[in-house]
Amino acid sequence: MQPGVIPSPKTGRELVDEYFIENRTRLLEIAAFLDRLDRTDASLVDRDFRVRAFRDALRLLDARPAAGEAQTRVERIQHLLSDPTTEPLEKLDTKSARGAYDRWQLGVA
Amino acid sequence: MMRYVDLHAHMVSRTTDDYLQMALTGCVAVTEPAFWAGWDRSSADGFEDYFRHLTDFEPKRAAQYGIRHFAWLCLNPKEGEDRQLAREVLSRIPRYLQSPTVLGIGEIGLNRVTRNEIATFRDHVELALEHDQLIHIHTPHLEDKYKGTRTIVDILTEYDRIEPSRVMIDHAEEHTLPIILENGFWTGLTLYPQTKVSPERAIDMFERYGTDRICVASACDWGPSLPDAVPHFALAMRRRGHAAALIDSIIYGNPIAFLGQSPKFDVGAEPRSGEAATTVSPRDHTAATSSAGVAAA
Numbered sequence: 291m292q293p294g295v296i297p298s299p300k301t302g303r304e305l306v307d308e309y310f311i312e313n314r315t316r317l318l319e320i321a322a323f324l325d326r327l328d329r330t331d332a333s334l335v336d337r338d339f340r341v342r343a344f345r346d347a348l349r350l351l352d353a354r355p356a357a358g359e360a361q362t363r364v365e366r367i368q369h370l371l372s373d374p375t376t377e378p379l380e381k382l383d384t385k386s387a388r389g390a391y392d393r394w395q396l397g398v399a
Numbered sequence: 400m401m402r403y404v405d406l407h408a409h410m411v412s413r414t415t416d417d418y419l420q421m422a423l424t425g426c427v428a429v430t431e432p433a434f435w436a437g438w439d440r441s442s443a444d445g446f447e448d449y450f451r452h453l454t455d456f457e458p459k460r461a462a463q464y465g466i467r468h469f470a471w472l473c474l475n476p477k478e479g480e481d482r483q484l485a486r487e488v489l490s491r492i493p494r495y496l497q498s499p500t501v502l503g504i505g506e507i508g509l510n511r512v513t514r515n516e517i518a519t520f521r522d523h524v525e526l527a528l529e530h531d532q533l534i535h536i537h538t539p540h541l542e543d544k545y546k547g548t549r550t551i552v553d554i555l556t557e558y559d560r561i562e563p564s565r566v567m568i569d570h571a572e573e574h575t576l577p578i579i580l581e582n583g584f585w586t587g588l589t590l591y592p593q594t595k596v597s598p599e600r601a602i603d604m605f606e607r608y609g610t611d612r613i614c615v616a617s618a619c620d621w622g623p624s625l626p627d628a629v630p631h632f633a634l635a636m637r638r639r640g641h642a643a644a645l646i647d648s649i650i651y652g653n654p655i656a657f658l659g660q661s662p663k664f665d666v667g668a669e670p671r672s673g674e675a676a677t678t679v680s681p682r683d684h685t686a687a688t689s690s691a692g693v694a695a696a
Contacts, residue, residue: 295609299640308638309599364600368574372545379513382480387511387541 320348337399343371343390401425403629403650404666406658407506407535407569407587407616409434410457410468411449417619417626418464424630427651427666428467430658431457432506432535435477437621443487446474450491454498467666469658471505471535472496479510479519489522496530502661503527505535506569509547512539521554528558533661534566538575540594548575552582565660570618572596576604580612585657589618590628598628598635605649614653 300308327334327341334341347367355361361369373391388398401424408429410418421429431453433446440446453470461468472495474488495501507523509516527534539547551568555561563583571579571586572595579586588604589595596604601615617628625631629650636646658664 294606296606296641296645298606304640362573364573364603368572369545371542372574373512373542375546376549378517378550379511381515382511382513384511385477387539387543389541391542 331399334399337396339392339394339396340388340390340398342394342396346370401630401633401650402427402647402668403633404654404658405429405617405619405626405629406567406614406654407432407589407618408626409618409620410461411452412621413619413626415460415463418461418466420627422464422466424627426466426629427668428469428664429461430469430471430502430535430654432471432537433473433475434506434537434620435475439478439481443484443491446488447491450495454495454500458500469500469502469664470498471503471533472501473504473507473523474519475506476508476510476516476520476537476539479516480513482515482518485519485522489526492526493530496532499663502658502664503533503535504530505533505567506537507534508537508551509539510543512543512547512550517550517554520551524555524558524561528560533658534561536566536568538568538570540570544570544572545574548578552578552584555584556582564612567614567657569616570595571613573600573604576608576613580608585612585614587614587616590615590625590632591618592623592625598632601632602636602639602641610645610649610653612653612657613649614657615649616654 298305335345336342347370350363350366350370353363353366355363371390374393403425405421405426405428408421408431410429410431433449433453436449440449450472453472457470458468472492474485479485492504504523504527507520509520524534526532536551538544538551548568548571555563555566564585567585567587568579569587570589572588576586576588588601590598590601595618605613615629615632617624617626619626619628633646633650636649637643655664655666
């Protein structure tokens with residue numbers, strides 16, 4: 291990843307000191323969400339495109355960008371969740387987006 | 400004292416307490432794009448009442464708190480599928496463009512990226528060009544954002560008459576910001592508690608891409624949103640260690656550089672000692688410079 295146009299005023303150590311606790315909290319919230327789903331219906335990952343996209347996105351979190359890879363983690367997750375098609379819809383299907391593109395045509399469980 | 404312009408705020412959905420909070424945190428002006436009410440209006444008359452609200456009542460309400468209020472008019476993308484209604488509403492907009500607080504056409508754009516939405520979007524672009532108006536654009540939500548932003552940029556670049564520096568393509572995120580900036584448009588980062596962008600991610604984007612042609616706004620409306628999102632962003636910038644002058648250039652200098660291209664826009668403020676006047680002349684792109692020295696166009 292290229293260095294930023296505006297350098298971070300804080301060092302890496304200082305960023306960890308300042309933001310570790312709140313991001314630890316976010317990590318545990320995601321873990322608890324997945325545990326909650328497991329207690330109700332562990333098969334949702336096979337039947338609900340949102341859960342499958344979520345699981346796939348988690349795998350990208352720990353994947354370091356390869357050498358020469360321009361996209362950051364957040365960009366790769368954004369694209370994973372995005373509609374990759376280019377053709378307009380013939381007519382309006384629903385008023386609101388749902389947060390992930392159903393690339394598997396799974397639908398909602 | 401901190402000062403800021405909230406370039407995107409749906410104040411018809413907010414209380415007077417919100418105006419008070421914004422004034423107390425340094426807000427000097429808001430601009431309010433026409434948007435979806437959360438339900439579809441039943442007629443062009445309904446839109447006309449809304450336009451009267453935006454151009455008459457709301458500026459008076461804001462003025463009670465020392466805040467200048469400006470508006471953008473359109474039929475929003477969520478209702479753009481109804482082509483007949485869109486044509487009727489668009490025919491009524493020109494008379495309101497004469498209002499002293501209307502800055503342009505907005506927030507037009509796309510929702511689910513349908514053929515009818517695209518046709519309605521093009522009609523609005525033509526209207527803006529015909530009346531020499533600034534344009535403010537909404538990009539779709541969530542999984543539709545990338546496709547919608549790509550489509551909007553492709554359409555706009557078809558028009559030789561469009562000056563990208565007079566167009567704001569709003570609600571950018573990490574995967575759409577480069578597309579917008581590379582084509583010369585202004586863009587906005589929407590500070591929402593759930594969808595769109597958090598203050599921390601917005602700061603990351605400024606650190607990666609610089610401050611040129613990027614604004615932040617609350618887009619506060621009837622959903623989960625904060626009328627004081629911009630000062631929250633400023634606080635997060637300070638926590639990250641950024642200088643006050645840089646923060647001021649983003650939350651005050653940049654929106655003024657974009658909005659000042661309309662001769663109607665004026666925050667009515669005297670420049671602080673050591674800085675240039677903050678109101679720029681319309682079309683004077685060389686003068687459209689933020690306080691960080693970043694060229695606007």
